[in-house]
Amino acid sequence: MQLNNVTLGIAEWRDLIRRVEIGEVREPLVNIDDSDAAPWDAIFVGGGAAGRFGAAYLKAMGGRPLVVDRWPFLGGSCPHQACVPHHLFSEAARELDYMRWNSGTLWFPKFDDSTASILDLISLFRSGRAAAHAFMNWQTKEQLGVEYVLNAEATVIDCHTVNVADGSYTARNLVLATGAQTAHPRIPGIRKRGVFDFASLIEDLDYEPTKCVIVGGSKVAMEYGSFFQATGCQTTILSRSPLMRGTSLHHVDEDLRIFVVSGMRARGLTVHEDSATLEILGDEHVEGVRARLADGAEIVLDTDFVLLATGELPATAELVRTLGIELDEHGFVEVDTQMRTSVAGVYAVGDLIGSPLEMFKARKCGMTAARNIMGEPYTLDLSQYPDFLHTTYEVTWVGLTEQEAREKYGEIIVIQMPPNGLDQPIPLPLAEGSMLYAFTRPEITGYQKAVFDARSRRLVGAHHVGFGAKDAFQYLDHLIKRGITIDELGEMNELFLNPEHFIQLSRLRAGQHALHDL
Amino acid sequence: MQLNNVTLGIAEWRDLIRRVEIGEVREPLVNIDDSDAAPWDAIFVGGGAAGRFGAAYLKAMGGRPLVVDRWPFLGGSCPHQACVPHHLFSEAARELDYMRWNSGTLWFPKFDDSTASILDLISLFRSGRAAAHAFMNWQTKEQLGVEYVLNAEATVIDCHTVNVADGSYTARNLVLATGAQTAHPRIPGIRKRGVFDFASLIEDLDYEPTKCVIVGGSKVAMEYGSFFQATGCQTTILSRSPLMRGTSLHHVDEDLRIFVVSGMRARGLTVHEDSATLEILGDEHVEGVRARLADGAEIVLDTDFVLLATGELPATAELVRTLGIELDEHGFVEVDTQMRTSVAGVYAVGDLIGSPLEMFKARKCGMTAARNIMGEPYTLDLSQYPDFLHTTYEVTWVGLTEQEAREKYGEIIVIQMPPNGLDQPIPLPLAEGSMLYAFTRPEITGYQKAVFDARSRRLVGAHHVGFGAKDAFQYLDHLIKRGITIDELGEMNELFLNPEHFIQLSRLRAGQHALHDL
Structure with missing residues (x-):
């Protein structure tokens, strides 16, 4: 044609x-x-x-x-099977999470997870x-x-x-x-019906899962798992290594990781780190997964739905x-x-x-x-880039972690929210769309940290959990590479209430000749 | 003490x-x-x-x-009466809007606006x-x-x-x-009970408004009005000039303005631009507002709630x-x-x-x-800065409008989403948290436009309606001032699906020696 x-x-x-x-x-x-x-x-x-x-x-x-x-x-x-449905699922996860936490308050009805369907959203x-x-x-x-x-x-x-x-x-x-x-690992039973990867999930799912086991600890595991759990489908992640500490993610700050993974657990997800998936059980259709946990114990998880998230x-x-x-x-x-x-x-x-x-x-x-x-010599540098993933949060990071920065520069300063040393969570929203939480559950609004080389005063890493900062991290990546300093950040024009507060927090410290943490 | x-x-x-x-x-x-x-x-x-x-x-x-x-x-x-409650209201407006558009679909119950209370949120x-x-x-x-x-x-x-x-x-x-x-204009009846400004609204409101008239066309008018309307409180804005075209806002692009104001009207808000508020009616408590519209006609609006939003x-x-x-x-x-x-x-x-x-x-x-x-000579330049406001959207802009850029540079190019010349709305979300809309009402996901000086290839203006871009506009402001070009934007690392698509759209054009619109 x-x-x-x-x-x-x-x-x-x-x-x-x-x-x-x-x-x-x-x-x-x-x-x-x-x-x-x-x-x-x-x-x-x-x-x-x-x-x-x-x-x-x-x-x-x-x-x-x-x-x-x-x-x-x-x-x-x-747009066919990957980023677009992932973002649709992640938006649903965030919204379902919001409706759960606010269930029965203000204009929010009692949250009824029987109405939240994985199959409906895929359809x-x-x-x-x-x-x-x-x-x-x-x-x-x-x-x-x-x-x-x-x-x-x-x-x-x-x-x-x-x-x-x-x-x-x-x-x-x-x-x-x-x-x-998706790389299909060699696990007995992996071809059974009810075992999906991100592509076949979209093409082939034709029933509503009631329980889910995710094999692997990739971004897909965290993103899709958080969505499944948010719909009320009890989800277990079997990951060979700690989440976000695998080789495919670089520069994951440990405080950020802890906030993210403990947030997943607080929402009911079961995460077995350092575990091994041994076998997919069932006749034609998956009925369970046998796994060995970090302590050596073997367990069998009942499930009618397995997602492979073991990389590509x-x-x-x-x-x-x-x-x-x-x-x-x-x-x-x-x-x-x-x-x-x-x-x-x-x-x-x-x-x-x-x-x-x-x-x-x-x-x-x-x-x-x-x-x-076309004859224009051009090289691509992939050594440093910003990154993100979703749980019920959007998680973004760029540059060095606090620990990496400390190892590289020796003397660093950290500005973060919430600050250390508080007796209770602060009621400031640390991400977009978390103002209601600020007044009801301030501990879950988000988390943010910026790391500076104390000598050069340069921003060397930025980390955020919550929504609304992803777009900015694209430009922070560029600015970090160009050596932006705490002084220059402090002179920018923030749009308050900004999802991350790096500009104004920088300004609170930039007057100092010898910088201190905040 | x-x-x-x-x-x-x-x-x-x-x-x-x-x-x-x-x-x-x-x-x-x-x-x-x-x-x-x-x-x-x-x-x-x-x-x-x-x-x-x-x-x-x-x-x-x-x-x-x-x-x-x-x-x-x-x-x-x-944190007492202004930006924090404004953001709480705007988050509620967005969420109520989302629950209305999705009412009765997926996991969303039939939206019942009798449960949405202005008084509850203020309390x-x-x-x-x-x-x-x-x-x-x-x-x-x-x-x-x-x-x-x-x-x-x-x-x-x-x-x-x-x-x-x-x-x-x-x-x-x-x-x-x-x-x-808040500046209190000289309008007969302005001291009646039921007439508030943003501060007294927080301190004194003790009943649930059923209808609202907003006097003035400031950001407060648009922000609070959008919230009131979203709760089901029928709201009318009486503005002396077209919204967003008053003297207090600079660099408002006309396409952005049209998307924003028509979006407010589509959600049921009545906006009378070029109108004059003549009198607040009622005995002790406000019962109505008399106004003259742009065509000279006088009307009386029944209301039990008036908000003054006439500047400060x-x-x-x-x-x-x-x-x-x-x-x-x-x-x-x-x-x-x-x-x-x-x-x-x-x-x-x-x-x-x-x-x-x-x-x-x-x-x-x-x-x-x-x-x-402290003896360090320092001057503050307030001639250029990024700006934002809320309706049920977050609206952000920085730099020049398309028209201002055309007048200043003569030859400009515009990259925008949705593009001109399409037969129907595109199903790409143009803002954060609008992926569900992309699949159900793509015309309301958002709007975005970037303007470049065609000769210098520099970004000179950026405009966005939707959520998720506010944080980035802080850094875009800095980058515009430093002369960032379409070529440099095209070499940045986008975090897809980004709320605004300026980086990847720039890349689609940056290869051109003579730039074209997109």
């Missing part, structure tokens, strides 16, 4: 995607300008965040990219996600001018050639952007076979800081190259490949 | 403040170190945001400040606010080391001397920080009489950029010096006075 000469609106794209999904349309969706004789500068194999942003950047620079994807939409797993997402898909297709074509072939499996033939449907396309460069999927792996076998690209020790594609693989002219981006499996990384390595392909 | 040698915790401070409020304690609360023979560098008359931060800064620099306040707590009107605030007061007293004494005398009226004797209770204190400088109160004025008569300080044309104290009044050695800070009546301004002019008093 050639679409290059027509302009489809959101409603039309949505209808077309739906027709693909129900099998009414099987042919590729082709948005290629046949009248353009220019050669392809790059073919992006995979149109998720990395491929789509890379192609858009290359096009903006004056190049000609082609994006191919097996799905009938661009944007990849994010809502499933029925609505095509609108986001439609937007991606529309924006990429109409606003970004990027050509693409969708709903067609691509076969990489060599380092310049990709076959898609009936066509064969040749480009100066290939950019591999085929993503990753890329599907690279085909690429290794065809192109001979090298992988790292974890199976991800090895790239340099310009996103070049071991094969000349072939780049790899996104989840295919490993952690962090985050949106900014995907998009920025797409951009990095594009710039290098 | 001398408190300097004891350490009171939050609970003890709270109890002491309560005993003052019920008249059990009438004496001044004195936190002065009598063993310290150092002279006072400054007396801060008024311990609100401006006075308290000024004193803290001066102390941090090694000086000796004294703060005096007639209330038994520091922090001023913010909750009133009974809890002393904890915030207690924290201010504790922090100022124990963490900041600032001396003070509370619960005592201060009388300014001359430019070095203040009498407080039985004592007379002399200092090198005076810093006047006595704040402002300082109480300066005493200061003029005693010190002879000069006022500006609006009655605010005239100061230079160092916060010096017309009288040598006398500074003025906070709401006393006029708009913006915002927290950052109060605190920063306190700091400015402190630095100059």
Whole structure:
């Protein structure tokens, strides 16, 4: 189906995607300008965040990219199975939590968790996600001018050639952007019905879980587990290591970690850290999970619902076979800081190259490949970045932890809320949307900490639990890298009541020649 | 009551403040170190945001400040009657709005606005606010080391001397920080019962309003009006000028304004712009308001509740009489950029010096006075700052509007969400906590716009409706002043789904040599 000469609106794209999904349309969706004789500068194999942003950047620079994807939409797993449903679940978790704590007070009715359904929310997402898909297709074509072939499996033939449907396309460069999927650990019984990963959860769940066991301690474990628990589905996390202390998260401050994990437990989640999942029990459908706890005891957890949250792996076998690209020790594609693989002219981006499996990384390595392909040498530094996850809170952090800063700089100061040494929780909200808590349960409004190198007076780390600070941490990351000091922070214009109070707390100390904790 | 040698915790401070409020304690609360023979560098008359931060800064620099306040707590009107209840109301407005739109879906019960009470929320605030007061007293004494005398009226004797209770204190400088109160316009009937301003609303409301008329179009009008309406109290705003276009708000983008005001109307608020309030009707208690609308027609609005939101004025008569300080044309104290009044050695800070009546301004002019008093020449630039207000949304803006930027730079580009030219609302949440809306009513998730000078590629304005961006706008203000470009924004690390999408939208355009709108 050639679409290059027509302009489809959101409603039309949505209808077309739906027709693909129900099998009414099987042919590729082709948005290629046949009248353009220019050669392809790059073919992006995979149109998720990395491929789509890379192609858009290359096009903006004056190049000609082609994006191919097996799905009938661009944007990849994010709007289809990953970040978007995760945020929908996390918003629900926060709201359910709010309605529980306030149950029976003010205008809040008695909270009845029998009305909170995991299946309902997944159904809502499933029925609505095509609108986001439609937007991606529309924006990429109409606003970004990027050509693409969708709903067609691509076969990489060599380092310049990709076959898609009936066509064969040749480009100066290939950019591999085929993503990753949940790694399925070798646990007996893992193929039983009722065992899901984040993708199959969206596609296949067709009953309301009553109890949940999560295998793994990743962000997905914490995020989805907090949602399940908030709906009233009793949830247990089986994690091999302490939550937030695994290798995939860097710079997690211990005070922040304690606030977050104890908050999960206070909301009824069972967290077994340092545990091993031994077996998924049941006939066809999961009925229980056998596990060994940190103290060596074996337990059996009754459950009708298991979520695997054990991290992700890329599907690279085909690429290794065809192109001979090298992988790292974890199976991800090895790239340099310009996103070049071991094969000349072939780049790899996104989840295919490993952690962090985050949106900014995907998009920025797409951009990095594009710039290098277009002759502008550009390297991507992934050594420092802000990070976040959700429980019933939004948790954000950037820079160094207090302990890391102390080890690196020796003399540091910490400003935090609540401060140390108080006899009771302070009634100031430490995050957005926690003002009611401030008057009823001040101990749960949030937590925040900023760490400064006492000598240079530079901000070196910031940590926040609660809502409303995530957006700011993007800019704090930039400012930390540029060496922002407590003095400069103290001269900024805060918007009170700000979710984090770093500016005004800095101002309370900035007058000091020798800085002190606050 | 001398408190300097004891350490009171939050609970003890709270109890002491309560005993003052019920008249059990009438004496001044004195936190002065009598063993310290150092002279006072400054007396801060008024311990609100401006006075308290000024004193803290001066102390941090090694000086000796004294703060005096007639209330038994520091922090001023913010935690007592102003910003804190405003944020409590705005959180309630957002939450009530959310529960209305989602009424009867998912886990949300049928929304019953008979359970939403203005009086209940005010009572909750009133009974809890002393904890915030207690924290201010504790922090100022124990963490900041600032001396003070509370619960005592201060009388300014001359430019070095203040009498407080039985004592007379002399200092090198005076810093006047006595704040402002709602300006009461000359409208017949304005003294009737049932007519409130933001302060008396907190202190005196003792019935549940059924209908509300707000006189004035200030931030307070929009913020409190949106809350009243959200509780089910039918609210009408009578504003002399279009909302958000008054002289007290700068740089309000017209698209943002339209989204905000039409959103208020969509939620049932009646807004009469360009109207005049003629008379408050009723016997002892207000029963109605007579007004003239923009078209000249006179109407009478039935109501049992009127809120005055006509801006603020300082109480300066005493200061003029005693010190002879000069006022500006609006009655605010005239100061230079160092916060010096017309009288040598006398500074003025906070709401006393006029708009913006915002927290950052109060605190920063306190700091400015402190630095100059301590011999460090320092000027405060209030020409550009970020701003915000609440409806059922949080609305934030910084820098120039699209139109201002066009007039100043000629060639500009705009990136915005939703984009122009779409046939239907996009299902991407444009603010925090709006993911459910994205799947049910995408037209109300939010609005965002960033404006760039096309030639220099610099960000010159940013505008957002929705929640979650306020914290970030503090740092965007700083970055705009430092000349951040679309290229630098595009290289930052976004935390997706970010409430505003400026980083990733910048990246979609930054590759272009000649920039285009998005």
